[in-house]
Amino acid sequence: MRAHSRSRRNDPRLIATDHRGLPARRALRQKPSASLKLTCVLACTFVAVLAPACAFVAVLAPTATATPSVKLAASFSPERLGKGTTIEIGFHVAYPSGQAPLAATAIQFFLPPGLGIATSELGLQNCLPTRLELLGRAACPPNSLMGHGSATTAVPFGSRFVTEHTSVTLFSGPVQNGNPQLLFVTVGEYPVIAEVIFSALVLPAGPRFGGLIETKLPLVPSVPYGPDVALLGLQTTIGPAGIVYREDIGGKTVDFRPRGILLPKSCPRGGFPFAVRLSFGDGSSASSSATVPCPRRRVG
Amino acid sequence: MICKQTRSLRLAAALSATLALTGTFASTTIASRGTIASRAVSVDDTGHLHLLKAFGSVLMEEGSAAGTLPGQAKVRLTVGSTVTASFTIQTKYGTIYGSGSAALHSSGRYSSFGGSLSVSHGTGSYAHAHGSGKLYGVIDRRTSSLTVQTIGTLSY
Numbered sequence: 001m002r003a004h005s006r007s008r009r010n011d012p013r014l015i016a017t018d019h020r021g022l023p024a025r026r027a028l029r030q031k032p033s034a035s036l037k038l039t040c041v042l043a044c045t046f047v048a049v050l051a052p053a054c055a056f057v058a059v060l061a062p063t064a065t066a067t068p069s070v071k072l073a074a075s076f077s078p079e080r081l082g083k084g085t086t087i088e089i090g091f092h093v094a095y096p097s098g099q100a101p102l103a104a105t106a107i108q109f110f111l112p113p114g115l116g117i118a119t120s121e122l123g124l125q126n127c128l129p130t131r132l133e134l135l136g137r138a139a140c141p142p143n144s145l146m147g148h149g150s151a152t153t154a155v156p157f158g159s160r161f162v163t164e165h166t167s168v169t170l171f172s173g174p175v176q177n178g179n180p181q182l183l184f185v186t187v188g189e190y191p192v193i194a195e196v197i198f199s200a201l202v203l204p205a206g207p208r209f210g211g212l213i214e215t216k217l218p219l220v221p222s223v224p225y226g227p228d229v230a231l232l233g234l235q236t237t238i239g240p241a242g243i244v245y246r247e248d249i250g251g252k253t254v255d256f257r258p259r260g261i262l263l264p265k266s267c268p269r270g271g272f273p274f275a276v277r278l279s280f281g282d283g284s285s286a287s288s289s290a291t292v293p294c295p296r297r298r299v300g
Numbered sequence: 301m302i303c304k305q306t307r308s309l310r311l312a313a314a315l316s317a318t319l320a321l322t323g324t325f326a327s328t329t330i331a332s333r334g335t336i337a338s339r340a341v342s343v344d345d346t347g348h349l350h351l352l353k354a355f356g357s358v359l360m361e362e363g364s365a366a367g368t369l370p371g372q373a374k375v376r377l378t379v380g381s382t383v384t385a386s387f388t389i390q391t392k393y394g395t396i397y398g399s400g401s402a403a404l405h406s407s408g409r410y411s412s413f414g415g416s417l418s419v420s421h422g423t424g425s426y427a428h429a430h431g432s433g434k435l436y437g438v439i440d441r442r443t444s445s446l447t448v449q450t451i452g453t454l455s456y
Contacts, residue, residue: 082355114356118379121441124409143409178403179381204381210357211381247442264356 084260086239101230112272113210116262123172149236267294351444394424
């Protein structure tokens, strides 16, 4: 499933369809609308009373439509050829002065050739999207955890946008049409309490890259008739850093750290290429690339 | 007339011997002079392989194959959004080389895949080997052990 949803501006719920347009595997899980509305009221009060303390990012009024720019950063930890690692990847979106942030509708992460995501021990179990949507992150088995990070969004309030920092958790999902699936869960607490779930597929990429993580983002509505919530940045790990799995050995539950994403034995010429491409609600897109230099060979 | 019957019986005997030799269904093409030009064998082999080494998206596996062509199998598996494999099966009568590609059917600890394979060449009795078929497998992603099944037709 690649999450794809329609915004209903007068209805805080989001209705999602999969990439075939089939109905209602919900890509968004939110607290009940009453709770959301209460939170919004509180947040608006907060905005009115404590505005100076709030991090406004832009004026909401219609603005010029210059294309936003995106900057990608990527790294491996540790950097050792032929060994397991954790990928750290993230991007930040910058807007021309005076332009309101745009809702992103799709993200494509291009990964270097030869990375062993499938040969890692990450995702020894799958999280089922239906259970995740119903019960939240607690429904996902510990051995389905594949990474974590954070995201920054711009939430429109009144005439301005307020930044909201959310946590991001990455789980392994069931294969979709022969393609490995990742499930992203973002949880925001303030000013809007919302849990957004979207899935991504790992697809073949062009000759320069070894794979592509592609997701269609659900539009997250804000206040009635206001613009959708905009994504300003996303950072996540894909790998075993900070992750502990469990297995039963002889009737005992034993913790272990999964083998990381295996790096190839040799480095691609010029380093490991990464790229990101963001598509926005107005039809525009922005791209950025980054290269992780070849690790120095260890002696001895 | 009698001569023709005898010749047919000889042909039948040769075919029976081939069937007995391969232990499976086989069709034999008889050239006009009565020499055997090629054989086509239905192959159904299962291999249980263990990890030799892993790097990047590549798993090198080795183990025994049982079935129509029993022997020692070596597989180089590249596991990405699709699975590609190159393999050798070393049998008593020669070695068979081939490759295949497959799509993932499931993920989790036991990742299954399925697709197609082709045999490109060989050595010994299989010097002119070629063929095609289907490839199925399951990888235990904790131990990297691989169970693979090949079904198809081999000509040699």
